[in-house]
Amino acid sequence: MRYPNLLSPFVLNKLTLRNRIVSTAHAEVYAEPGGLPGDRYIRYYEEKAKGGLGLAICGGSSPVSIDSPQGWWKSVNLSNDQIIEPLARLAGAMHQHGAKIMIQATHMGRRSAFHGEHWPHLMTPSGVREPVHRGNAKIIEVEEINRIIKDFAAAARRVKAAGMDGIEISAAHQHLIDQFWSPRTNFRTDDFGGSLQNRMRFGREVLSAVRAEVGADFAVGLRMCGDEFHPDGLDHETLKEIAHEMVSSGLIDFLSVVGSGADTHNTLANCMPPMALPPEPFVHLAAGIKAVVNIPVMHAQSIRDAGQAERLLESGMIDLVGMTRAQIADPHMAMKIRDGREDEIKQCVGANYCIDRQYNGLDVLCVQNAATSREATMPHVIAKSGGPKRKVVVVGGGPGGLEAARVARLRGHDVVLFERESTVGGQVNLAAKAPQREQMAGIIRWFDMETTRLGVERRLGVEATDAMILAENPDIVVLATGGASHMGQVAGWGAASGLSVSAWDILSGRAAPAQNVLVYDSMSTHAGAGVADFLATRGSRVEIATPDVKIADDVGGTTFPIFYRRLYALDVVMTPNVWLDEVYREDGRLVAVLRNEYTEVQEERVVDQVVIENGILPNDQLYWALKEKSLNHGQTDMETLFAAAPQPSLSQPLGGGRFLLFRVGDCISQHNIHGAIYDALRLCKDF
Amino acid sequence: MHSLDHLVTLFFWLAVAALAFGTMRRARLWRAGAAAPFNWAQLLTVPRRYLVDVHHVVARDPYIARTHMLVAGGAVAAMALVALNYGLMLYRPLLNGALVLAAAVMLGGSYLVWQRRRAPLPRLSAGPWNRLPYTLAAFAFGLLALALLPSALLSGFFAALIMLALLAGTAELVLGIGTGGPMKHAVAGVLHLAFHPRAERFAPRAERFAMRSTALRPLDLAAPVLGVEKPTDFRWNQLLGFDACVQCGKCEAACPAFAAGQPLNPKKFIQDMVLGLSGGSDAAFAGSPYPGITLGGHSGGPEEPILPALLAPETLWSCTTCRACVEECPMQIEHVDAIIDLRRFQTLARGALPGKGPEMLGNLRETATQGGYDNAARYHWAVDLNVRQIRPGESVDVLLVAGEGAFDMRYQRSLRALVKLLQAASVDFAILGALEVDTGDTARRLGDEATFQAQAVRLIATLSTLTFGRILTADPHVFHSLKNEYPALGGHFTVLHHTVFLAGLASSGQLKLGATSETRTITYHDPCYLGRYNGETEAPRALLRQIGVRLTEMERSGLRGRCCGGGGGAPLTDIPGTQRIPDIRIADARATGAGLVAVACPGCTAMLEGVVGPRPEVIDVAELLAAALEGQA
Secondary structure, three states: OOOOOOOOOEEEOOEEEOOOEEEOOOOOOOOEOOOEOOHHHHHHHHHHHHOOOOEEEEEEEEEOOOOOOOHHHOOOOOOOHHHHHHHHHHHHHHHHOOOEEEEEEEOOOOOOOOOOOOOOOEEEOOOOOEOOOOEOEEEOOHHHHHHHHHHHHHHHHHHHHOOOOEEEEEEOOOOHHHHHHOOOOOOOOOOOOOOHHHHOHHHHHHHHHHHHHHOOOOEEEEEEEOOOOOOOOOOHHHHHHHHHHHHHOOOOOEEEEEOOOOOOHHHHHHHOOOOOOOOOOOHHHHHHHHOOOOOOEEEEOOOOOHHHHHHHHHOOOOOEEEOHHHHHHOOOHHHHHHOOOHHHOOOOOOOOHHHHHHOOOOOOOOOOOOOOOOOOOOOOOOOOOOOOOOEEEEEOOOHHHHHHHHHHHHOOOEEEEEEOOOOOOOHHHHHOOOOOOHHHHHHHHHHHHHHHHHOOEEEEOOOOOHHHHHHOOOOEEEEOOOEEEOOOOOHHHOOOOOOOEEHHHHHHOOOOOOOEEEEEEOOOOHHHHHHHHHHHHOOOEEEEEOOOOOOOOOOOOOOHHHHHHHHHHOOOEEEOOEEEEEEEEEOOEEEEEEEEOOOOOEEEEEEOEEEEEOOEEEOOHHHHHHHOOOOOOOOOOHHHHHOOOOOHHHHOOOEOOEOEEEEOHHHOOOOOHHHHHHHHHHHHOOO | OHHHHHHHHHHHHHHHHHHHHHHHHHHHHHHOOEOOOOOHHHHHHHHHHHHHHHHHHHOOOHHHHHHHHHHHHHHHHHHHHHHHHHHOOOOOHHHHHHHHHHHHHHHHHHHHHHHHHHOOOOOOOOHHHHHHHHHHHHHHHHHHHHHHOOHHHOOHHHHHHHHHHHHHHHHHHHHHHHHOOOOHHHHHHHHHHHOOOOHHHHOOHHHHHHOOOOOOOOOOOOOOOOOOOOHHHOEHHHHHHHHOOOOOOHHHHHOHHHHOOOOOOHHHHHHHHHHHHHOEEHHHOOOOOOOOOOOOOOEEOOOOOOOOOOOOHHHHOOOOOOOHHHHHOOOOOOHHHHHHHHHHHHHHHOOOOOOOHHHHHHHHHHHOOOOOOOHHHOOHHHOOOOOEEOOOOOEEEEEEOOOHHHHOHHHHHHHHHHHHHHHHOOOOEEEOHHHOOOOOHHHHHOOOHHHHHHHHHHHHHHHHOOEEEEEEEOOHHHHHHHHHHOHHHOOOOOEEEHHHHHHHHHHHOOOOEOOOOOOOOEEEOOOOOOOOOOOOOHHHHHHHHHOOOOOOOOOOOHHHOOOOOOHHHHHHHOOOOOOOHHHHHHHHHHHOOOOEEEEOOHHHHHHHHOOOOOOOEEEEHHHHHHHOEOOOO
16 A cells, blocks of 8 residues: 555545545636636536546635626636526536535625626725735624625535535634734624634634524534744634634634635735745644644645655645645645556646636646646547548757657657757756746656656767658648747847847856856746846845846746745845936946936946846757648648637648648747647647 | 297286285385375366366377377286286287287387487486386387297297396386386376375366365364474375376476475476485485485484474475366376475474464464554555445345455455456445454464464455345455355355456456556456466456457466466465576566566566566556546547
8 A cells, every 4th residue: 555544534514535636726717707617617626527527626715795896807707696507516416426526615804806797896894905015904793793694604505515524614824704803903892702612603604594594414624824924913822722712613624724815915825835945844734733623634736746745644634635726736635646657746846837727717727737727628638530540740859849749749649759959848947947937847857757658769979950850841830949948039139249248147157157247037927036146146246237226027926936035035236117228438447327217317337247037948959840831831821720620721732741830939039938839739649 | 839828828927926015015105194085986087188188188198198098008908918918827829919009009009108308308318218218128029029020930049038028117117106216107097096185186077177175174173283384294195195196297397486496396396295204315216306405314204203304394385276286187196285284284283384374374364464564454455445344134135245455446446346346246245344354374374273274264254244145355365265164164155256257257257347548568467366276267368358368378378387486375485496486487478579468466467566677567467458448528
């Protein structure tokens, strides 16, 4: 028995979970208008059920009340009976594959924004504004409290009526219940404020109402925080007391414990720990809570692999492991653990593309898996083609080229992959050089292993020429040649004369860090902040300047705080709102001329090195060399591509010099890792 | 030349006397063994057992079959004629004519023996066996000359020469039994056939196929000696069986432990038992020694403990109980029974079981599982498959008994596939679930009969509270144990191996199978406890054919398949050799060009998957079928 704990069944109330692997509640941003789970939503969870998990808790932050807005994150709306039918379909889909399904129910209180939808007046115990969501809110009144308690019960009735397996009430991430708990947000003097007993009153009444509604045999859980990490907030000891009280009420069947508050940008970054944090950074908080309760404790936060999960269960710290992002990356993770195919698991690296999109109000997508949440059109398991076996030549071993090679190989074709460097990975290898970003390499590790396992003929260290490609007598050529640093955009940067170097030059080691460095970042992605961190960590004095409104402006809500923690700690000067006009040499040093976007005033910096991150220009030489020789003149039919249908050009006879030419990823125009992989998957799945 | 004829008559009766005396002497050694049923009438079974059962094995090697037919046939006919013509002093020329024919046949056979021994196979013993072609030829030549040549032509010298040849040949034939020479096998072999410890082996063919007589006998746990400590603890007919060995080495060539360089050679093992019976050192053994153990270091006697003076413990614990030796033995010797008898004493009386064996036995006694697991965890793999748990008072057609493999994640894949197939075929089945305890099979192979019987009694008690039609298992060891060994302890069940059951479902159309999508070359590895122990080699092959697999067979397959190394508790005792048995088996598979080895046993799966480096994939038949279920995406 390799994973005697992880794969052992677990009983929650009357439910038997087939193993301890849970997908915990998260905002999916997939619900249809009105907050109803639709086809996409159900398929997303069904894929995890097929993949073998024990329990999924869907619908992170699903509101029970009409005045807790759901539109911001397209969350599931539990506030009316329309939800019953789609939830029933979801439950049916999950049960068919042996998995259990619950949903989280909550009232967000102040944790939202007033504008949009019904323009409600948000409510919170003492009217304290929530900074992350700019949640201006009124002081909640007792009548409203009583109504919301009833709303929770009504929502629980709907969940049970739909045939779901349980309900999780959220008192984590500063929702209304923990807004009552926290001394940071509750200054009331009535029965709902003051003493801890009073502050717990609302939550206790919610749980009582829910239990009274669903009866003793329906699983009810509570998600709570283990420490808010705010001096004026709830600390671990207080939360232990709260946990003890909530559990001794006998109203709940399990606790789900997470670490960190979430109402500031910096604490929010802890909640879904990005790659910079150590593995399972907050499990001790869950273990602390478990020490004072007599019901099962669930915990999710950077538990990414089976060995780690087994260790946490075996040590008795927790009873159920949330592996949520892990299963966004690979919904078949549980099955692969069970079936001894662990090497085939696409492991979450903590890039947080998923959650960072969510905080921008965008649907959750995985940086490395383009099929996740696109189950209707994009397969997680690539079936063999029933058509002719083809010779596919892929040029470029970055994520796009690797995905193209992998998918084409799984379709049953002979695949040759050319990569100029001696290792695959492309730009991701550079991204992984930045401090605390090493785990980006994990994305490539999987592709590297998979393309090897599947028997892609990989020609590493070979720069493909058009003659070499044609000599393979290909049926299909996929170019994934990426790009090169775009340094020539402004002549005054002096890149051609060596006055400035690129971020790639620094990360790759081609240029050594100098003493005083100006990093000019016109992109505001992870690359610019990463290279500034790289330089400062190695002892350079660094200023990072950008024309955007803030440094790393295009880095999402759980990741930019990590850069900021590091850059501030390293005394990196952050200068937004400036353009770099010119670099020139004077007295053996470099002068960089910056111009303020809003005042047009120029200022100069005397430095030893100017490092520019200005994105990439596509490498398209091969494309132009092959375009006219190809049957389709290099054109991808967008109608069919966007419809996830096979390219019409594939129906022609190929071979004997007749070949199709396609491009994916940055060699067309700069996208990102997900974009390159998605390009490759949607194109090659029909080869 | 009446005097010569009379001389022959005299010689004949002297020879008869020598043979009788020698046989009596040898019989005294056998009779020192423990009691076993005896009935003179069993001698009547010999012709049939010889001509059918022995011939069936010998005929696998046509050369030696022909050779033996000529030599032995000629010799027996010639001796009968001598007995008639000279023994009874008839001296009829006509009988001499027949004698010429018989002697000529024997002479021809002797030539073939000579040919065989010019470049002997390594498995053959040398030493006294090398003189056989000459002494046999001398006997045949002597008779030929005696019967053919008119006595007038015989000079005194020539007559003396003939008599010498006859004397030498006769000495070989009649003194062997008394002195332990090669021809001992003729007398001991005939008697062994008559008084064989497993008379069921010689049942009519159809019956024999259903019951291959491979079950171990229960040990009386109240007996003064548990198992065999010294040679005289063997039953007398076992001792007789050892004496039947012709040292042909077919067992040696089939033994997986010998091939892996582990210190076991079944031929030498039997010869060591002969040494124990008659006393002496193994220095004169003229065959391959136990790998890694030099000759001359071991000796024994009838009342001496066999281990360690005569037999090293490593030899005893190297056996995988695969029965390849028994399957190959033309003399129908029961090597594995002897091994188990010895193990019983070592484990029960001496506590001398090596390696991880004692740990496993401790686990069994304390948890009823070999690995020390929670019995309730045995069916964790089925928790989401919507399968019925059997309960007293509820009847079900098929009861699934998973075995120890159910704790192993790898084998859970096979079990899940099996459940999928049963559900697809709408079989009325339930699992034994947390009620299941280990069959005790591995304990039994390691000599711990006490733990085996305790487990069996417990499992039989559990099963007897339940109402089911048949037992289904995917583990051939569970299958063998429940089907063949439980009846002696009062457990009478209909037991089916999953390949047999599924083959039935498939042929009746209840299980609808499509074509496999496998494009790799596939070979099938026969589990010993399904194939050799139970004769079932066809069902898995039929199933594979049904899904469109064209099997590429390994050289050693079917009843003569090579062991994976996992039987008999060998993975627990883990006696080192120069390589591992599963490595050899995977090499067998590789030699066929197979990319996939189909299996039907959790033990084989674990052993073959334990082979490191690139190797064919190992997949249970059930998994291949589940992937080929009709309507499967």
